[in-house]
Amino acid sequence: MAFTFQINNDVQFQHNQALLDKSASYRPILKETKVKAASIVALERDTQYLEGWGVKQIAPIERLSSYELKRDDQIIIDFGDHQVGQFSININAVGSPMDAPLCFKIKFAEMPAELARKSEDYDGWLSKSWIQEETVHLDVLPTTLTLPRRYSFRYAEITVVDTSPKWRAVFSNPVVTATSAVDTATVHQPELADVQLQRIYEVGLKTLADCMQDVFEDGPKRDRRLWIGDLRLQALANYATFKDTDLVKRCLYLFGAMPTTAGRIPANVFTKPTAVPDDTFLFDYSLFFISILADYEAFSSDKTVLNDLYRVAKKQMDLALEQVTSEGKLKLTEENPVFIDWSNDFDKETAGQAIIIYTLKQFITLAELVNDTSLETYTAILRKLNQYAKTQLFDSQSGLFVSGDQREVNVASQVWMTLAHVLDPEQTTVLMQTTVTKLFPITGIATPYMYHHITEALFEAGLKQEAVQLMKDYWGKMVTLGADTYWEAFDPNQPDYSPYGSPILNSYCHAWSCTPVYLINKYLV
Incomplete structure (x- = not known):
C-alpha cells in the first residue's frame, strides 16, 4: 500500500456561501x-x-x-x-x-x-x-x-x-x-476503422457516463466522491463527448467555495448530506484546480466562472511557489505530498517540478485574461523553473531527466516534463523516443491515471504509433479481460493487483480511467 490516510483535524475551512449557492444551482437532475x-x-x-x-x-x-x-x-x-x-x-x-x-x-x-x-x-x-x-x-x-x-x-x-x-x-x-447525469445516446461517437480502438472508446464512454452523477464521482462503487485528480481528466473527456459544462461548473465552485483558512484547496470533497471538504491535501491536486479552470475556460470562454474563481486559483499557485527556491527548484514536503501515482517506489521530485511548470503556464494564460498586474512576477518565476529543469535535472549523457538526490531515472519524470513542454518540440520527441527505448516496457505503475499521462506524452511528442499501441496494450487488455467499464487499478503484469490488500474492494468503474475517449478524439479523429 502506497497511498496513506491523512488526518488533519486541526485544519479549519472557509465556506463561501455565494459560491456554494452557485454550485447548488448547477446540480443535475439525474x-x-x-x-x-x-x-x-x-x-x-x-x-x-x-x-x-x-x-x-x-x-x-x-x-x-x-x-x-x-x-x-x-x-x-x-x-x-x-x-x-x-x-x-x-x-x-x-x-x-x-x-x-x-x-x-x-x-x-x-x-x-x-x-x-x-x-x-x-x-x-x-x-x-x-x-x-x-x-x-x-x-x-x-x-x-x-x-x-x-x-x-x-x-x-x-x-x-x-x-x-x-x-x-x-x-x-x-x-x-x-x-x-448524461445519456450516452446523445454522443456522436467517431467511426474508427480500427475495431479494437472503437471498443476501447465505447468502454471509456460508458465509464465516464457511469461516473457522472451528482458530481463527477471518482467511482460509483467506491469512493463516490469528488477528487480533483479525477475531475481534471473527467472534464477533458466530457468536453470531447457530453459537453456538460454545468457539471464542471458545479464541481469547480464546490472546490472554490471550501479552501482552508490558509487558502489551500483539499484533494477531495463530499457532497452528502451537505458539502464537506476532506482533510486530505496533495501538492499536485491543489495545482490542478488551475488546470481544470484553464481547461474549462479554453472550452467555454466563460468569464463569469473565471472571475469568480481566479483568486482561488491564484492562491493555489502562490502557496505552491512558496516551496520553490530562489534558483527555481521545487522542494517537496511530507506535510503536502505530491501524488503523481499511487506507487511510492519512484522519486517524484522532478515530476512535481514539471507539474508546477505545467500549471504555471496555464495560470499565466488565465492571468493574461483577467489583466493581472502581477503577471510579470509569474513569468519570471516560470523562467527560473524552466531553467533549473533544463540545467540541473536534464542529464545530457543519458538524454533523460533525473530526480532526487540519487539522480533516479523514471518514466514519470520524462512524461511530465514532456507534458509541460520544457524542451523544444524536437528535443521532446527525442526525449520520449529515449524513454521508450530505455524505460519501456513500463513496470511498477498500476493506475490508468499514470498510464493516461504516459500515453498523452507519447502523443504530444509525436509518437502516435507508440501511443496507440500503449492504449491497446493497457485499456485494450482490460477489455480483453472482460471490462464493461475501466478499472481503478490495473497492472498488465499482475492483473489481480490491488492497492487495498484484496481486489474485492477494487473499483471496476473508475473516473480516471475513462480518458481514451479524450485521447482518441484529440489525437486520432
Whole structure:
C-alpha cells in the first residue's frame, strides 16, 4: 500500500456561501432508466478473463420465476452491462404457508472475479463496509423489495440463508433504476476503422457516463466522491463527448467555495448530506484546480466562472511557489505530498517540478485574461523553473531527466516534463523516443491515471504509433479481460493487483480511467 490516510483535524475551512449557492444551482437532475436483467448465469473457470473467472448463461431471465430456492440455494443474475443505480426485485413464497421469515444474502459485483472471492476473507486496509453485500430478512411475502442503497454492478448474486422445510422462495422481475447525469445516446461517437480502438472508446464512454452523477464521482462503487485528480481528466473527456459544462461548473465552485483558512484547496470533497471538504491535501491536486479552470475556460470562454474563481486559483499557485527556491527548484514536503501515482517506489521530485511548470503556464494564460498586474512576477518565476529543469535535472549523457538526490531515472519524470513542454518540440520527441527505448516496457505503475499521462506524452511528442499501441496494450487488455467499464487499478503484469490488500474492494468503474475517449478524439479523429 502506497497511498496513506491523512488526518488533519486541526485544519479549519472557509465556506463561501455565494459560491456554494452557485454550485447548488448547477446540480443535475439525474436521468433514470429502468434496466431489466438479461439472463441467469453461473460462474465458470475461464483463463481468458480477470483472475480466471467468467460466467456462462444457464437460462434466459424469463425463467427466473421457475427457480424455487431453499436453504443454501444460489442464483446469479446478469444485467448484461455495467449499471449504477437502485436494485429491486419481486419475491414470493411457494409451498405450504410461510411459517418462518425469508433470510437471504445479495452480493453485487462489477466483475465475475468479485463473486469468486469470499467477503469474510477480506483483510485489507480500506473499510470492509464498502463490500457491496446485504443480508435481508422478510417476514411477509409476496413483496417487491427495493434496496435503499445505490450499487455499482453488473451481477447480482442471491444466496438463500433459509426459508423453512415447508416452503421455497421465488424471485422475479429484477430491475435496476440506473442513474447518470448524461445519456450516452446523445454522443456522436467517431467511426474508427480500427475495431479494437472503437471498443476501447465505447468502454471509456460508458465509464465516464457511469461516473457522472451528482458530481463527477471518482467511482460509483467506491469512493463516490469528488477528487480533483479525477475531475481534471473527467472534464477533458466530457468536453470531447457530453459537453456538460454545468457539471464542471458545479464541481469547480464546490472546490472554490471550501479552501482552508490558509487558502489551500483539499484533494477531495463530499457532497452528502451537505458539502464537506476532506482533510486530505496533495501538492499536485491543489495545482490542478488551475488546470481544470484553464481547461474549462479554453472550452467555454466563460468569464463569469473565471472571475469568480481566479483568486482561488491564484492562491493555489502562490502557496505552491512558496516551496520553490530562489534558483527555481521545487522542494517537496511530507506535510503536502505530491501524488503523481499511487506507487511510492519512484522519486517524484522532478515530476512535481514539471507539474508546477505545467500549471504555471496555464495560470499565466488565465492571468493574461483577467489583466493581472502581477503577471510579470509569474513569468519570471516560470523562467527560473524552466531553467533549473533544463540545467540541473536534464542529464545530457543519458538524454533523460533525473530526480532526487540519487539522480533516479523514471518514466514519470520524462512524461511530465514532456507534458509541460520544457524542451523544444524536437528535443521532446527525442526525449520520449529515449524513454521508450530505455524505460519501456513500463513496470511498477498500476493506475490508468499514470498510464493516461504516459500515453498523452507519447502523443504530444509525436509518437502516435507508440501511443496507440500503449492504449491497446493497457485499456485494450482490460477489455480483453472482460471490462464493461475501466478499472481503478490495473497492472498488465499482475492483473489481480490491488492497492487495498484484496481486489474485492477494487473499483471496476473508475473516473480516471475513462480518458481514451479524450485521447482518441484529440489525437486520432
